[in-house]
Amino acid sequence: VRTERLSLTPDVDRKTLAQDLIHADERSIAWCVLDRASEATAGLVQLLVSSWGPGLCYQPGVPWADDKRPAVLPKPAGSRILRASRTRVWLSDNQALDRDRVMESLEHGCLPLQFTQAARVEREQGRSELARALRLRPDESGTLAPLSGDELKSRVETVASALSTGALERALTVENG
Amino acid sequence: MAENALRRLRAWLKRAKTTPATVQQVANVQQDQTRDVHAIGARVSALVERVDVLESALAELAHMRDVMAERSELSLIAALTPARDTGMQELLRTLGEPKPLRPGLSILTISWNHAGFLRSSVCSALATLDLIAPDEQGAVLVLDDASSDETPRVLDELQEADGRVRPVRSPVNLGLSRARNALLHVAETTHALMLDADNTAVPEGATSLYAVAREWSAAFTFGNVTMIDPDGSTVATASNEPPTTDYFSARGPHIDTLGVLDVAYFRQIGGYSPDPAFHAFDDHEIIHRLARLGALIAFVPTVAGRYRFDRLSHSQAHQGSHEATIARLRRAYNQDGRLTAQQPPAMAAHPATGPLWATPAALSARPELAKLLTSSVETR
Numbered sequence: 001v002r003t004e005r006l007s008l009t010p011d012v013d014r015k016t017l018a019q020d021l022i023h024a025d026e027r028s029i030a031w032c033v034l035d036r037a038s039e040a041t042a043g044l045v046q047l048l049v050s051s052w053g054p055g056l057c058y059q060p061g062v063p064w065a066d067d068k069r070p071a072v073l074p075k076p077a078g079s080r081i082l083r084a085s086r087t088r089v090w091l092s093d094n095q096a097l098d099r100d101r102v103m104e105s106l107e108h109g110c111l112p113l114q115f116t117q118a119a120r121v122e123r124e125q126g127r128s129e130l131a132r133a134l135r136l137r138p139d140e141s142g143t144l145a146p147l148s149g150d151e152l153k154s155r156v157e158t159v160a161s162a163l164s165t166g167a168l169e170r171a172l173t174v175e176n177g
Numbered sequence: 178m179a180e181n182a183l184r185r186l187r188a189w190l191k192r193a194k195t196t197p198a199t200v201q202q203v204a205n206v207q208q209d210q211t212r213d214v215h216a217i218g219a220r221v222s223a224l225v226e227r228v229d230v231l232e233s234a235l236a237e238l239a240h241m242r243d244v245m246a247e248r249s250e251l252s253l254i255a256a257l258t259p260a261r262d263t264g265m266q267e268l269l270r271t272l273g274e275p276k277p278l279r280p281g282l283s284i285l286t287i288s289w290n291h292a293g294f295l296r297s298s299v300c301s302a303l304a305t306l307d308l309i310a311p312d313e314q315g316a317v318l319v320l321d322d323a324s325s326d327e328t329p330r331v332l333d334e335l336q337e338a339d340g341r342v343r344p345v346r347s348p349v350n351l352g353l354s355r356a357r358n359a360l361l362h363v364a365e366t367t368h369a370l371m372l373d374a375d376n377t378a379v380p381e382g383a384t385s386l387y388a389v390a391r392e393w394s395a396a397f398t399f400g401n402v403t404m405i406d407p408d409g410s411t412v413a414t415a416s417n418e419p420p421t422t423d424y425f426s427a428r429g430p431h432i433d434t435l436g437v438l439d440v441a442y443f444r445q446i447g448g449y450s451p452d453p454a455f456h457a458f459d460d461h462e463i464i465h466r467l468a469r470l471g472a473l474i475a476f477v478p479t480v481a482g483r484y485r486f487d488r489l490s491h492s493q494a495h496q497g498s499h500e501a502t503i504a505r506l507r508r509a510y511n512q513d514g515r516l517t518a519q520q521p522p523a524m525a526a527h528p529a530t531g532p533l534w535a536t537p538a539a540l541s542a543r544p545e546l547a548k549l550l551t552s553s554v555e556t557r
C-alpha cells in the first residue's frame with residue numbers, strides 16, 4: 001500500500017514469527033490484497049474472488065480522478081487486515097520474490113504469496129520447495145485452483161521452517177541479489 | 178604511343194580547367210536543394226501545427242456533441258417530469274402505506290429493459306439472502322420501470338422459482354431516482370442492498386456490508402465493486418476508498434450505487450433526488466447529501482459486487498453531463514466549502530477486523546469507535 005513497511009513487530013525473533021505463522025489457518029479470511037488501485041490489481045482481486053471466494057482487499061487511489069491521491073486508511077488498518085487473513089497475495093512481473101512484502105506478511109502471521117502470470121514463469125519445476133510455497137500462479141485455463149486446507153498447511157509449514165532456521169532470509173538474499 | 182599520352186594529358190588539363198566551374202555548379206544545386214528542404218520542413222511544421230489545431234477542434238466538437246446530447250436528454254427528462262411525478266404518486270397509492278420495518282435485509286433492484294441481465298442479478302441477490310438468518314431475510318424487490326422488453330416474463334419466472342422475488346410494476350417509466358424511492362417505500366426491512374439489474378452481488382461481501390451497517394448504524398455502507406467489461410475482462414475497481422474531503426473536490430466520483438442503505442433514514446431524507454440535473458449521478462448526489470447532513474458512511478474493504486461496465490449503460494451514456502453535475506453539486510452542497518474543509522462522518526470496518534479507521538466526525542457520532550481503533554492489533 002505504501003512505500004514503508006507495515007511492520008508492527010520489528011523486534012520479534014524469527015522463531016516467534018514462525019510460531020505465529022503456523023496458526024495462520026485459524027484465521028477466518030482466506031486472502032487479502034493491499035495494493036494501489038489499477039486494472040492489474042482489479043484483475044487479481046477478481047480472480048481471487050472467483051477462485052477462492054471473498055477476502056479482504058484495500059486498493060487505495062482513484063486512477064480516473066486522482067492518480068496520486070494518498071491512501072485513506074492508515075498503517076494500523078493495513079496491519080489489522082493482514083492479521084485477519086490467512087494469506088496475502090500480490091501481483092508481480094518480477095521473477096524474484098518481493099522481500100519487503102514477504103517479510104511484512106510474515107510479521108503479521110500471514111502467508112505471503114507472490115502471484116505470477118503462468119506464461120512468465122520459467123523452470124517452475126526447478127524451484128525449491130520454499131520458493132514454490134511462496135508463489136502462486138494460475139493454471140492453464142487462467143483460473144486458480146482452490147487453496148485446500150492441506151495445501152495451505154503444507155506451505156505454511158515449509159515457510160515457517162525456513163523462517164525459523166534462517167533459510168528464508170538466505171533465499172531472499174540470493175533471489176534479490 | 179607518346180602521341181596518345183600527350184592527347185590524354187591535354188584532355189586531362191582541359192577537364193582540370195573546367196572542374197572549378199563544375200564544383201560550383203554542384204554546390205549551387207546543393208544550396209538550392211538545402212533551401213528546398215528547409216522550405217518543405219517549414220511547411221511540414223506548419224501542417225503539423227494545423228493538424229494539432231484541428232485535433233483540438235475535433236475534441237472540442239466531440240465534447241460539444243456530448244454536451245448537446247445531454248442537454249437534449251435533460252430537456253426530455255424535464256418534459257417527462259410531470260408524467261413521472263404523477264406516475265410515482267399513482268404507484269405509491271397502489272402500493273399503499275409503508276409497512277413497519279423489521280430487522281433484516283432486502284435487495285432493491287430497478288430494471289428498465291434489462292431482461293438479459295436480470296436473472297444473474299436476482300440469483301446473486303437470492304444467494305445473498307441465503308447467507309443471512311431466515312428471520313432477517315427480506316424480499317428481492319424488483320421494480321420493472323415500464324420495460325418494453327421481456328422483463329415482465331422473466332420476472333414472472335423468477336418469482337415462480339422463488340417466492341422471495343417480488344416484482345413491482347410501474348406502468349409509467351419513473352427514471353432511476355423515483356424507481357429507487359418506490360422500492361424504498363415498499364421495503365419491509367431496516368436495511369436494503371441497492372443492486373441494479375446489470376450488476377451482481379458477491380454474496381459474502383454483500384452480507385459483510387449488512388453486518389457493518391447494522392453494527393454501526395451507518396446510513397450508507399459500501400464495499401469494492403469490480404467493473405467488468407462486457408467481454409468479461411476486468412476494467413477497474415470502484416467504491417474502493419471511503420469518502421474524505423478529497424472526494425468532494427475530485428474530478429469524478431468513485432463510489433457506486435451498490436451499497437446497503439438504512440431504509441428509515443433514506444425515507445426520512447426523501448430518498449434519491451429526482452432533480453433532472455443529477456439523473457446520471459444520483460449515487461454521487463446522495464453521498465454529498467449524506468455528508469452534508471452528517472450521516473455516517475461506512476466502507477468495507479471487501480468485494481461486494483460486480484458492475485457491468487458498458488458504454489450503453491445509463492451512467493456511461495451520460496458522461497456529457499459530468500462537468501455540469503459536478504458544478505451543480507458544489508453549488509448545492511458546498512458553497513460554504515464545508516465538504517472540502519471538514520472530513521465527513523466516515524469509517525471503515527469489516528466483521529473480521531473490527532473498525533479500521535474513522536474520521537473525527539464519525540468518532541464524535543460513535544464514541545465507542547475510539548477505544549476499538551486504539552486497542553492493540555490482536556496477534557491472531
